[in-house]
Amino acid sequence: MERRLFVFAASAFIVAAVLGSAWMTGQFTTPAVDRTDGYVGELAARDQPWTRLFRVSDVLAGLACLLGVTLVPRVAREWPGWLALAAFGLLTVVTGLFPLDCATVSDPLCGHQGTSSGHLIHLVAGALSTGAVVAAMALLGASWRSWVSWLFTWLTLAATVLTVAGLAGGRGAGLAHRAQLAVIAFWLVYVALRLLVSDDREENEALTPAMRIAPGRMGGVGGARVRPDGAAGAGEATGAVDGADAGHPMETGAGGLAGAAEAWHGAGAAGAGSGVGSGGVVAGGGRQHVVVQGDGPAVLIAAGAAGAWFHWDVVAGLLAAAGRRVIRFDRPGLGLSPPSPVPPTLYAEVARLAALAPAHPQQVTVIAHGVACWHAEAFARLHPLCLARLVLVDPVRVGERPAPAAATRTVGRWLPALGETWGATVLARLTGPPAHRLLTGLPDPSGIYRTGTAVSAMAGEWLARGDMAADLRRLRAEKPFPGVPVVVISAGDRDGCRERLADELGGEHVRVPGPGRRIHLHHPHTAADAALSPVHVRRDVSSQVPEASEGSPRESTSNDGGSGP
Numbered sequence: 001m002e003r004r005l006f007v008f009a010a011s012a013f014i015v016a017a018v019l020g021s022a023w024m025t026g027q028f029t030t031p032a033v034d035r036t037d038g039y040v041g042e043l044a045a046r047d048q049p050w051t052r053l054f055r056v057s058d059v060l061a062g063l064a065c066l067l068g069v070t071l072v073p074r075v076a077r078e079w080p081g082w083l084a085l086a087a088f089g090l091l092t093v094v095t096g097l098f099p100l101d102c103a104t105v106s107d108p109l110c111g112h113q114g115t116s117s118g119h120l121i122h123l124v125a126g127a128l129s130t131g132a133v134v135a136a137m138a139l140l141g142a143s144w145r146s147w148v149s150w151l152f153t154w155l156t157l158a159a160t161v162l163t164v165a166g167l168a169g170g171r172g173a174g175l176a177h178r179a180q181l182a183v184i185a186f187w188l189v190y191v192a193l194r195l196l197v198s199d200d201r202e203e204n205e206a207l208t209p210a211m212r213i214a215p216g217r218m219g220g221v222g223g224a225r226v227r228p229d230g231a232a233g234a235g236e237a238t239g240a241v242d243g244a245d246a247g248h249p250m251e252t253g254a255g256g257l258a259g260a261a262e263a264w265h266g267a268g269a270a271g272a273g274s275g276v277g278s279g280g281v282v283a284g285g286g287r288q289h290v291v292v293q294g295d296g297p298a299v300l301i302a303a304g305a306a307g308a309w310f311h312w313d314v315v316a317g318l319l320a321a322a323g324r325r326v327i328r329f330d331r332p333g334l335g336l337s338p339p340s341p342v343p344p345t346l347y348a349e350v351a352r353l354a355a356l357a358p359a360h361p362q363q364v365t366v367i368a369h370g371v372a373c374w375h376a377e378a379f380a381r382l383h384p385l386c387l388a389r390l391v392l393v394d395p396v397r398v399g400e401r402p403a404p405a406a407a408t409r410t411v412g413r414w415l416p417a418l419g420e421t422w423g424a425t426v427l428a429r430l431t432g433p434p435a436h437r438l439l440t441g442l443p444d445p446s447g448i449y450r451t452g453t454a455v456s457a458m459a460g461e462w463l464a465r466g467d468m469a470a471d472l473r474r475l476r477a478e479k480p481f482p483g484v485p486v487v488v489i490s491a492g493d494r495d496g497c498r499e500r501l502a503d504e505l506g507g508e509h510v511r512v513p514g515p516g517r518r519i520h521l522h523h524p525h526t527a528a529d530a531a532l533s534p535v536h537v538r539r540d541v542s543s544q545v546p547e548a549s550e551g552s553p554r555e556s557t558s559n560d561g562g563s564g565p
Contacts, residue, residue: 002417005073010192012068016089017188019061022054023181036174040181041095041126042103051099058096065089065188070423072195081139082422084132085191091129098122130160133184144194152187159183289336290356291328294320297365297388298358299531301328304370304394306458308335308448311440315367315520318528324365327356333457335448339419343412344464346471349375350382363388365531369520371396371465374472377505381475384482390507391530392488393519397497398469412463419456428455440521481505487530491519 023040044054066089069082098118102110134156141149159180166173291309293316301312309328316326331352332340342348353375357364365388368376373395380387418424432449436442448454486507490498502509510530512523520527 002073002420005071005417005421006195009068009071009073010195012064012071013188013192013195016061016064016068017185017192019057019064020092020181020188021185022057022061023178036172040174040177041100041122044096045100045103047102055096055099059093062089062092062094062096065092068192070421070426072422073417073420078140078143079422079425081136081143084136084139086422088129088132088136091125091132094125095122095129098125130180133187134160137187140191146194148190149187152183152190155183156180156187287338288332288352289330291316293317293326293328294324296323296325298362299324299326299365299367300353300356301326302353302366302368302372302376303328303330303334304368304372305461306334306454307369307372310335310445311442312520314524315527318524319531322528322532324532329356331457331461333416333419333453333460336446339416339453339457341416343409343415343460344468346374346378346468346475349468350379353379354383354386357383357386360385365389365391367391367393367527367531368395369393371461371468374398374468377481378472378475380482380484381479384484387482387484389485389531390487390505391527392486392501393527394490395488395498395501396465398472408463408466412460415456415460415463419451419453421452424452424455428452440518442521489519489523489526489530491523 023043042048044051044058048054066086069086069089072082098121100122101116101119104110134153137149137153137156140146141153159176162176163173163180166176289309299319301316303309303311309330312328316328319326329335329352330337331344331349332338349372353366363386366376366379368391370393373392376390376392380390429450432451432454433444433447436444436449444450481504483506486502486505487510488498488502488505488507489510489512491512499509510526512519512526
């Protein structure tokens with residue numbers, strides 16, 4: 001998909017170059033504009049016969065340039081140059097929307113009766129667009145270390161100086177301006193060709209010795225491609241989840257998968273006590289971000305939609321202080337984990353949990369939030385011997401979600417590649433940080449919500465919900481739920497859906513006051529206590545109810561005084 005984006009972006013730049021050269025036909029269709037002294041913008045003046053043709057050409061050329069910049073993948077190191085090129089495209093659109101009133105240079109009577117605001121906007125936008133494209137040439141040339149781009153930069157500067165001198169002296173401005181536009185058009189074609197060539201080169205350079213492929217292991221949770229240094233057997237172990245991405249359930253192999261995770265992030269936890277160790281297991285085309293804290297029985301935390309590891313800092317601290325080994329991770333594209341080239345599936349997420357769970361006969365307590373509750377329930381049904389207890393925080397209702405349309409699945413396949421484009425990065429930088437703070441009240445310490453990959457990962461998980469819900473309904477019909485303690489935590493008023501879920505899973509329902517989407521932030525003690533003691537959860541003394549026997553469904557009300565950061 002990314003290769004296609006390079007092709008689309010390159011094609012857009014070539015279209016922009018062709019449309020931006022429509023002035024060449026104006027030499028024959030608009031003889032009133034002097035070819036030597038009149039500059040090109042006069043061809044689109046309101047009083048000229050072919051004004052609509054040249055104005056439409058300018059607008060479409062600017063839009064094509066903007067589209068090309070929007071679709072360019074992998075722009076982190078070249079951000080300023082592409083920003084300048086996007087400004088050039090936008091200003092070109094403005095010059096087409098606001099034409100000159102008349103041929104300023106070629107018509108001696110032009111401007112004698114005053115000029116409109118659109119005339120002035122055209123002049124200002126034209127000057128700014130020239131500065132923007134020169135800046136784009138210089139910045140991209142510096143990033144690419146390309147003498148060709150620098151040659152275009154100096155030629156454009158020279159033509160610009162000659163154009164200004166011609167306008168000031170009254171001679172030769174038309175020739176210089178036409179030379180300037182021709183150089184810009186050729187440079188856009190050069191940008192298109194370089195995108196295609198650099199894409200092939202970067203793909204070849206990506207296969208370095210540090211990213212060697214384990215023999216026979218091309219799948220995995222997003223592709224088991226890398227064997228982490230110092231993690232013996234990690235490549236083979238992660239390869240055991242090949243079937244997950246293909247949509248096939250996995251009922252065995254959790255112990256082997258756990259060995260890979262233990263070997264990789266064990267060093268961070270060994271000897272750390274209550275400290276925090278950070279590492280990764282191979283997933284999603286790179287090392288998945290995993291944080292291990294504390295020592296003791298394992299607790300695995302699965303964040304909800306758009307969630308990251310640091311949203312659970314308080315809960316993890318409480319569990320580590322109580323003698324638990326807390327494992328947190330980021331799903332592909334979220335947090336600090338690299339994106340996956342394939343859309344998420346329920347079975348892939350189950351395999352991810354299995355890879356991070358301790359090896360049999362050890363068991364793990366799973367705390368899941370939101371849509372991750374689906375992953376956790378499916379993990380419990382497919383790996384019943386691996387689970388000690390299950391805590392579902394504000395689970396999303398499965399319901400009878402319709403199957404996604406073919407167009408939806410197509411968009412989902414494109415999202416991983418679109419997430420690394422300039423357009424997605426702009427959207428994330430403008431909306432990500434304020435949206436995150438508004439929804440959670442927390443800062444973004446690593447700037448993860450300023451990246452386009454986070455936006456595409458969120459959208460991809462949302463689009464995949466229909467298929468995940470269908471897979472979970474099938475699992476509920478085919479696989480019984482194990483007899484493990486279950487706590488379902490919800491917030492706000494009485495929620496019959498979550499009460500029924502607790503009853504169906506043979507667990508208890510705990511209701512806490514406050515907003516339902518941030519229970520782990522506002523009531524961290526409730527989530528921690530549910531994991532530490534599944535049949536005894538912190539609750540207000542005034543609303544305390546008699547203890548129920550383990551495994552019997554009940555409802556309780558929590559008034560936890562804990563608060564998020």
